[in-house]
Amino acid sequence: MTTEGRLEAVVLAGGSGTRFGGGKLTAPWRGGLLIEAALAAAFAAPARTVTVVTGADMAVTEAARAWAARRGEIDRLRLVHAADHAEGMAASLRTGIAALPHDTAGALVFLGDMPTVPHGLARRLAEALGEGAAAAVPLFERERGHPVLFAAELFAALRALSGDQGAKMILDGLGPRLAVMETDDPGVRV
Numbered sequence: 001m002t003t004e005g006r007l008e009a010v011v012l013a014g015g016s017g018t019r020f021g022g023g024k025l026t027a028p029w030r031g032g033l034l035i036e037a038a039l040a041a042a043f044a045a046p047a048r049t050v051t052v053v054t055g056a057d058m059a060v061t062e063a064a065r066a067w068a069a070r071r072g073e074i075d076r077l078r079l080v081h082a083a084d085h086a087e088g089m090a091a092s093l094r095t096g097i098a099a100l101p102h103d104t105a106g107a108l109v110f111l112g113d114m115p116t117v118p119h120g121l122a123r124r125l126a127e128a129l130g131e132g133a134a135a136a137v138p139l140f141e142r143e144r145g146h147p148v149l150f151a152a153e154l155f156a157a158l159r160a161l162s163g164d165q166g167a168k169m170i171l172d173g174l175g176p177r178l179a180v181m182e183t184d185d186p187g188v189r190v
Contacts, residue, residue, distance in 0.1 A: 006105035007126055009047035009147075011038055013064070013112030014055025014085035014092035025112050026059045035060055036067045037115030043073055045108050045122035045147070051078040052112075053096040055085025060112070088164025097150075097158045105129070107155070109167075110147045116187030117147060125149040128179030135171055136179040138188040144171070144180075145188025 013025055013035060025035040042050045050073075052064045061079055068077040082095035093109065100107060106129045108122050121138055128136035129149055136149040148167065150158060157170050171178055 005048065006103055007045070007047045007108060007129075007149075008100050008104050008106075009042040009045045009050040009108045009110060009122075010093075010096035010100070011035075011042050011050060011052045011064075011110045011112050012089065012092040012096060013038075013057075013060045014053050014082040014095070015089070015113075023057060023059070025057060026063050029115055033063050033067075034115055035063050035112050038110055038112045038117070039064060039067050041115075041117040041119055041122070041147070042108070042110045043068075043071070043076065044119035045110075046126050047076075047108060047122075048101075049076045049078050051080055051096050051099050053080055053082050053092045053099075055082045055092060087162065089166050090161035090163050093161060093166065094159050097155050100155075104152055104155075106149055106151045108147045108149050114146055114187070114190065116185075116190060118183070118185045118187050121181070121183065121185070121188065122147055122149070124181050125179070128181065131179070132177075133179035134174050134177040136181060137171065138183045138185075139180045140183055140186055140188050143189060145183075 125136040
């Protein structure tokens, strides 16, 4: 399957950061904001656009817009609001996938609170999709990480998710159609 020019990135940034005490994604981190480091990884991916899914903290919208403008990437930024964000991660994932262009071949899903994702990893995941995988994930010390790349054939299943869960069950059901990229970079897990 050719994916050239038809990959999209989605950054899930709709959570409230309750365990953090709120404002997690706009908290200071290494001279910037936590969300900015996640955005840098997403914008480094081989994606046409980056869709940031907001929810509980509207300051994330302004932070994402300001970051993209400073880097000359405002034309690649798409902002969508998950009105049902309080439901949990599935709401943000559903909203992000539903907002993608109809010709999207695959979506790289990043988490807004994972600032140390290695920038070259998304390209490796995209290669697996081009070789026929339905999804691709990084693996660090035998545990799956992020970003996760989903082929368009999985979008309907992603839009059907509910609750505070991600796509683990979908990935578990793929068997050999799940490409696993081992990495020695812990940034895919934290």
